[in-house]
Amino acid sequence: MxxxxxxxxxxxxxxxxxxxxxxxxxxxxxxxxxxxxxxxxxxxxxxxxxxxxxxxxxxxxxxxxxxxxxxxxxxxxxxxxxxxxxxxxxxxxxxxxxxxxxxxxxxxxxxxxDGIVVATPDFKPPFSLSREKLYLALAEKINGQPNQNFYWSDITPDLPHQKIRLLGPSAASGTRETFTALIMGHHVPKLRHDGVYVEASDQETVIVQKLQLEPEALGIFSFSFLMLNSDKVTPLPIDEITPTFKTIISGEYPFSRxxxxxxxxxxxxxxxxxxxxxxxxxxxxxxxxxxxxxxxxxxxxxxxxxxxxxxxxxxxxxxxxxxx
CATH class of the missing domain: 3.40.190.10 (Periplasmic binding protein-like II)
Structure with a gap:
């Protein structure tokens, strides 16, 4: 031993x-x-x-x-x-x-x-949205009642008679968290789960592919991804501000981060x-x-x-x- x-x-x-x-x-x-x-x-x-x-x-x-x-x-x-x-x-x-x-x-x-961008397929005409309109489109409840807005025109007649459907990332994504907080403001930050908001993927390339197959839908992307795929998707103005390098740096674009x-x-x-x-x-x-x-x-x-x-x-x- x-x-x-x-x-x-x-x-x-x-x-x-x-x-x-x-x-x-x-x-x-x-x-x-x-x-x-x-x-x-x-x-x-x-x-x-x-x-x-x-x-x-x-x-x-x-x-x-x-x-x-x-x-x-x-x-x-x-x-x-x-x-x-x-x-x-x-x-x-x-x-x-x-x-x-x-x-x-x-x-x-x-x-x-960076900026969070709501975009449409490049072959579809873009329309202008606002934080309030996105809230009315995506909130689970409006004034305590289940959200009954299923077409953009249900929110306001100047929006297209097109089904509300947004393809975006999962709850684990910082983009999803920031986007939800920005559109909900002082409201309860809970998105509806009746098929209007779709957890398509955390990979933005997959969302682009799905948009090509579902052209009536909108997609949620980072601005950097948009810049590399501007031939496939077109950003929608938010509060009448289009996302650009200048508007994001200045903070003028509402979804800057x-x-x-x-x-x-x-x-x-x-x-x-x-x-x-x-x-x-x-x-x-x-x-x-x-x-x-x-x-x-x-x-x-x-x-x-x-x-x-x-x-x-x-x-x-x-x-x-x-x-x-």
Whole structure:
């Protein structure tokens, strides 16, 4: 028995001299989850990061904002994700849930702008909507009674005699959450479930395909997706404002929003390249006025705001001794 103990002690001592640890090595790749609207941008950044650093290409999962935050908040360590990409801010309740799971040290970074777009197939004439008309079309109840508006013309005679049917993302999507909050305002934020609003897919390409088969319907998209598919869908003005780069940046377009990135600060010092990946995402090369993501439909913030976000990340990397 003493001989066995002595051999184990010798092997442990030898391992320490050689720099070998009994602790499992950190995960060799970066893992991000979250918004399907931000997913195409994240893939482009991941590929650029790999080409620049020769580190493994980060794994990006399109889970929706709400689903991504739940995954992100499961804990700290190699078995958990490093980043969540969100098409809305993390709520107070979500931060509390994160903290309960030991995920309390989080850095929030505002990436840039986007807009939520209601669109019709390109071969159908567009018509103008408003937040109030969308509320009257989609709310489960109006004045406490089940919604009886089934045609747009039921809401107001100047709208087409066309069945109300919107194809959009699921409840796990940040786009769906933001859209619902924007049209409901002070009303109870509950969409009707009688076939008028259809959870078509969290993948916008699928919604486009379904619109081609169901041309009377409308679809809900991110502005960035619209920019890449303007030959297939046409946006409807909301409150008489058409979504454009200019109206979204100014906030004039009612369905403007910010994209966010959340990173686990404790992972900066354990996952190789994580800090550099976030730096690439918020660099001028990526999201500056002429950044490579702009060609994908990304709408940059003002340059001074982007620099502030960049400086936040640099401070974190110094504090946490980032693994480069």
């Amino acid at each position: 003493f001989e066995t103990r002595g051999r184990l002690f010798f092997l442990t001592f030898l391992a320490s001299l050689l720099g070998v640890s009994a602790v499992v090595h950190a995960r060799p790749y970066i893992h991000a989850v979250g918004s399907s609207a931000i997913y195409p941008f994240a893939i482009a950044v991941a590929e650029t990061f790999h080409l620049k650093t020769r580190l493994p290409t980060p794994v990006i999962e399109s889970t929706g904002t709400g689903g991504g935050i739940k995954i992100f908040c499961t804990g700290v360590g190699d078995h958990t994700s490093d980043i969540v990409l969100a098409s809305r801010p993390m709520s107070k309740q979500e931060r509390q849930y994160c903290a309960q799971q030991g995920v309390s040290d989080i850095l929030e970074i505002a990436l840039g702008f 910010l994209f966010y990135l959340y990173v686990k600060n404790d992972h900066i010092e354990r996952i190789k390249g994580l800090g550099r990946f976030v730096e690439e995402f918020i660099s001028s090369d990526a999201i500056g006025p002429e950044g490579y993501l702009v060609s994908y439909g990304f709408i940059p913030q003002r340059e001074e705001k982007r620099r502030l976000e960049e400086e936040k990340m640099r401070i974190l990397m110094r504090q946490k001794k980032a693994v480069l």
